[in-house]
Amino acid sequence: MEVFPTAGHPIVYGDWLEASGAGTILIYGHYDVQPVDPLAQWTSPPFEPTLRGEYIFARGASDMKSNGLAVLKALEASIKNGSLPVNVKVVFEGEEEIGSTHLGPFLETNKSKLKCDLVLSADATIAKRDLPSLAYGVRGILYLEVSVQGPSHDLHSGEFGGGIHNPAQVLCELIAGMHNADGQVTLPGFYDQVRILSDEERRELARIPYSEDEFRQAAGVKQTFGEKGYSTLERLGARPTLEVNGLLSGFTGEGTKTVLPAKAMAKISMRLVPYQDPSIIEQGFMEYMRKNTPPAITWEVKHLASASAALIDRKSFGMRAASEALDSAFGAKPVFRLEGGTLPLVSLAKMKLGVEVIMIGFTLPDDDVHAPNERFYLPNYYRGIETYIRFFDLISRQPDFKSPA
Amino acid sequence: MEVFPTAGHPIVYGDWLEASGAGTILIYGHYDVQPVDPLAQWTSPPFEPTLRGEYIFARGASDMKSNGLAVLKALEASIKNGSLPVNVKVVFEGEEEIGSTHLGPFLETNKSKLKCDLVLSADATIAKRDLPSLAYGVRGILYLEVSVQGPSHDLHSGEFGGGIHNPAQVLCELIAGMHNADGQVTLPGFYDQVRILSDEERRELARIPYSEDEFRQAAGVKQTFGEKGYSTLERLGARPTLEVNGLLSGFTGEGTKTVLPAKAMAKISMRLVPYQDPSIIEQGFMEYMRKNTPPAITWEVKHLASASAALIDRKSFGMRAASEALDSAFGAKPVFRLEGGTLPLVSLAKMKLGVEVIMIGFTLPDDDVHAPNERFYLPNYYRGIETYIRFFDLISRQPDFKSPA
Numbered sequence: 024m025e026v027f028p029t030a031g032h033p034i035v036y037g038d039w040l041e042a043s044g045a046g047t048i049l050i051y052g053h054y055d056v057q058p059v060d061p062l063a064q065w066t067s068p069p070f071e072p073t074l075r076g077e078y079i080f081a082r083g084a085s086d087m088k089s090n091g092l093a094v095l096k097a098l099e100a101s102i103k104n105g106s107l108p109v110n111v112k113v114v115f116e117g118e119e120e121i122g123s124t125h126l127g128p129f130l131e132t133n134k135s136k137l138k139c140d141l142v143l144s145a146d147a148t149i150a151k152r153d154l155p156s157l158a159y160g161v162r163g164i165l166y167l168e169v170s171v172q173g174p175s176h177d178l179h180s181g182e183f184g185g186g187i188h189n190p191a192q193v194l195c196e197l198i199a200g201m202h203n204a205d206g207q208v209t210l211p212g213f214y215d216q217v218r219i220l221s222d223e224e225r226r227e228l229a230r231i232p233y234s235e236d237e238f239r240q241a242a243g244v245k246q247t248f249g250e251k252g253y254s255t256l257e258r259l260g261a262r263p264t265l266e267v268n269g270l271l272s273g274f275t276g277e278g279t280k281t282v283l284p285a286k287a288m289a290k291i292s293m294r295l296v297p298y299q300d301p302s303i304i305e306q307g308f309m310e311y312m313r314k315n316t317p318p319a320i321t322w323e324v325k326h327l328a329s330a331s332a333a334l335i336d337r338k339s340f341g342m343r344a345a346s347e348a349l350d351s352a353f354g355a356k357p358v359f360r361l362e363g364g365t366l367p368l369v370s371l372a373k374m375k376l377g378v379e380v381i382m383i384g385f386t387l388p389d390d391d392v393h394a395p396n397e398r399f400y401l402p403n404y405y406r407g408i409e410t411y412i413r414f415f416d417l418i419s420r421q422p423d424f425k426s427p428a
Numbered sequence: 429m430e431v432f433p434t435a436g437h438p439i440v441y442g443d444w445l446e447a448s449g450a451g452t453i454l455i456y457g458h459y460d461v462q463p464v465d466p467l468a469q470w471t472s473p474p475f476e477p478t479l480r481g482e483y484i485f486a487r488g489a490s491d492m493k494s495n496g497l498a499v500l501k502a503l504e505a506s507i508k509n510g511s512l513p514v515n516v517k518v519v520f521e522g523e524e525e526i527g528s529t530h531l532g533p534f535l536e537t538n539k540s541k542l543k544c545d546l547v548l549s550a551d552a553t554i555a556k557r558d559l560p561s562l563a564y565g566v567r568g569i570l571y572l573e574v575s576v577q578g579p580s581h582d583l584h585s586g587e588f589g590g591g592i593h594n595p596a597q598v599l600c601e602l603i604a605g606m607h608n609a610d611g612q613v614t615l616p617g618f619y620d621q622v623r624i625l626s627d628e629e630r631r632e633l634a635r636i637p638y639s640e641d642e643f644r645q646a647a648g649v650k651q652t653f654g655e656k657g658y659s660t661l662e663r664l665g666a667r668p669t670l671e672v673n674g675l676l677s678g679f680t681g682e683g684t685k686t687v688l689p690a691k692a693m694a695k696i697s698m699r700l701v702p703y704q705d706p707s708i709i710e711q712g713f714m715e716y717m718r719k720n721t722p723p724a725i726t727w728e729v730k731h732l733a734s735a736s737a738a739l740i741d742r743k744s745f746g747m748r749a750a751s752e753a754l755d756s757a758f759g760a761k762p763v764f765r766l767e768g769g770t771l772p773l774v775s776l777a778k779m780k781l782g783v784e785v786i787m788i789g790f791t792l793p794d795d796d797v798h799a800p801n802e803r804f805y806l807p808n809y810y811r812g813i814e815t816y817i818r819f820f821d822l823i824s825r826q827p828d829f830k831s832p833a
Contacts, residue, residue, distance in 0.1 A: 060681065186654050245724050248724050268585060275695070
């Protein structure tokens with residue numbers, strides 16, 4: 024094992040290259056997790072894995088310790104049995120949750136060390152407990168922090184209220200204006216590069232067994248909501264979004280404080296789809312801020328993270344092997360879906376290593392990933408190990424797996 | 429001295445009743461202060477009074493320890509000299525900053541003990557360092573906490589973003605809709621009971637030496653802002669406002685967390701003017717929430733505090749005595765103004781004790797009351813003592829001061 028330092032969290036590398044003449048899979052995972060905040064809502068401590076029913080609860084249980092361990096256990100079992108028919112290189116990064124800032128430079132710098140025929144990402148989800156799925160696209164992301172300032176310091180709302188443009192109010196107005204009544208994002212040029220779904224794709228997506236009831240239950244909402252003209256499934260994977268991730272201004276403790284706050288801050292992230300370019304979207308955001316921020320207010324936008332969306336060929340040899348492996352472990356053919364989340368690796372691997380990424384993982388939509396009481400459905404840990412073992416075997420038989428030397 | 433417990437902070441009482449045959453003044457003050465938050469912005473610790481130049485810096489220095497001490501020192505000096513010509517009862521409460529919840533019941537219960545001919549509040553401001561002023565009105569307040577909830581728990585913005593009505597976005601939309609483009613509050617019925625300024629009053633208010641530059645400097649803003657059709661001075665005292673005092677939702681720490689928050693909270697307070705009734709305004713607020721909150725969102729409004737606005741007769745004997753006392757201590761005739769802040773006592777004293785309140789205090793508009801680095805201009809501490817001593821003397825000579833026994 025090798026540890027590669029970066030300016031942020033280090034990248035961990037290991038390999039097994041004893042399948043001479045066979046192709047090579049680069050296995051990707053990440054060891055970092057989301058913050059645990061709000062801690063008070065956890066039923067058991069986030070860093071003490073706790074079994075309840077068929078689930079294991081812990082921060083990272085689903086994103087992505089269980090998937091990561093399953094793939095390592097699959098390798099261990101195959102190697103011990105002398106039955107691993109492919110070479111493997113394993114890369115675990117520590118910055119997936121903050122935009123994989125140093126993964127690109129690492130892939131670039133270590134191109135020849137990381138040479139491979141396919142990337143397998145274990146950071147992936149399935150549709151339902153007993154129904155495997157394969158993602159053929161991931162959304163990108165642009166994560167910004169917006170700060171607005173009115174007065175130079177907090178003021179007394181009685182002495183100054185009425186004469187000052189309140190920055191918390193201005194921030195609310197700016198955010199309110201970012202969507203129209205149809206749930207569309209109003210930032211200039213936001214939809215200009217969005218890939219249009221083909222009729223065939225829309226029909227296929229509609230075939231995914233999806234229950235609006237179950238979605239509502241997993242989210243704990245009274246009803247769904249989103250961009251007009253699209254189904255919930257389309258909105259979740261094929262359409263871009265703009266979400267407020269956090270708001271902070273003024274006095275937020277118990278009781279009252281009659282303050283007119285000096286500042287207000289919002290964390291705002293956009294999920295992007297092919298072929299939106301994060302830097303063009305960011306320009307549109309800045310243009311919106313310039314046009315709409317009133318003159319008494321100063322503002323600043325901090326770029327926190329970005330990654331492009333990506334698409335994978337549904338008919339490639341990797342997808343064929345993955346589909347068969349899942350079918351055999353679950354006894355059900357996987358459905359093809361568009362992933363709502365972001366995996367910077369997918370576009371990076373294409374750009375830096377020139378290979379395709381196959382995503383096989385077992386996180387469920389109601390695992391409360393990134394939220395309190397994150398959990399993982401344990402039976403799929405064992406099915407997961409089986410899936411990966413079969414995938415290594417099946418991929419080694421694909422005629423176009425091994426690229427010409 | 430007596431201490432009267434309440435369900436909240438106790439009320440402190442003391443008296444000196446040896447001016448037999450003379451009238452009685454009830455002196456009002458409060459010993460509580462605002463929270464110090466945000467602590468990091470204080471130059472010196474908030475509870476270690478620090479001298480810098482002609483100012484003393486501390487939480488409460490201006491609101492209202494210096495005013496309170498000045499009036500007590502004036503009493504001490506007069507009593508020691510044998511020259512206090514009026515009877516005094518002193519009441520200091522501990523809940524002024526949180527709406528004086530228990531002051532009304534205290535005044536009601538102890539009506540006969542608190543019997544007096546006039547109330548003097550030392551919790552007051554002047555226009556400029558060398559220009560005294562007298563407030564003939566104070567604004568009321570209605571302070572609410574609004575909570576909205578979408579999902580039952582925080583969600584992953586990649587997995588769920590696009591299918592959920594984001595409560596932080598909804599809260600922003602609700603707040604944005606509370607003002608129109610002319611800076612007017614849109615809550616149903618908000619302006620229905622607002623007292624219209626007479627032309628004479630508007631002319632008088634316009635005579636207050638007011639510098640837009642100095643106001644901007646004290647607030648630290650590039651430009652002022654407010655309700656269309658009114659001067660800044662009118663907006664600050666004679667017109668009601670709605671301010672966001674605080675905002676909180678989702679992830680607000682360093683960096684990124686791709687959370688779709690379950691909840692969002694805003695502290696919202698309204699400064700009210702005669703003759704707005706806080707409970708009617710609150711009904712309008714609830715009606716607005718009912719009408720405008722989208723169906724996927726649940727909401728709750730917590731009533732945190734309220735107080736009515738009040739007006740004082742500018743030609744009363746108390747105002748005459750106060751005006752002369754300030755003139756003699758400052759060498760300048762006071763200007764009459766409408767106070768932007770709230771003093772629940774003013775309406776309470778009228779209702780419970782049947783007497784008028786005169787407000788004499790020396791807090792300056794740029795003292796950063798309720799904010800970090802609160803300060804008090806020390807030369808006015810000494811002028812303040814002199815003003816109060818003269819006020820006691822002058823009021824005792826007013827023929828209509830002592831009410832018939």
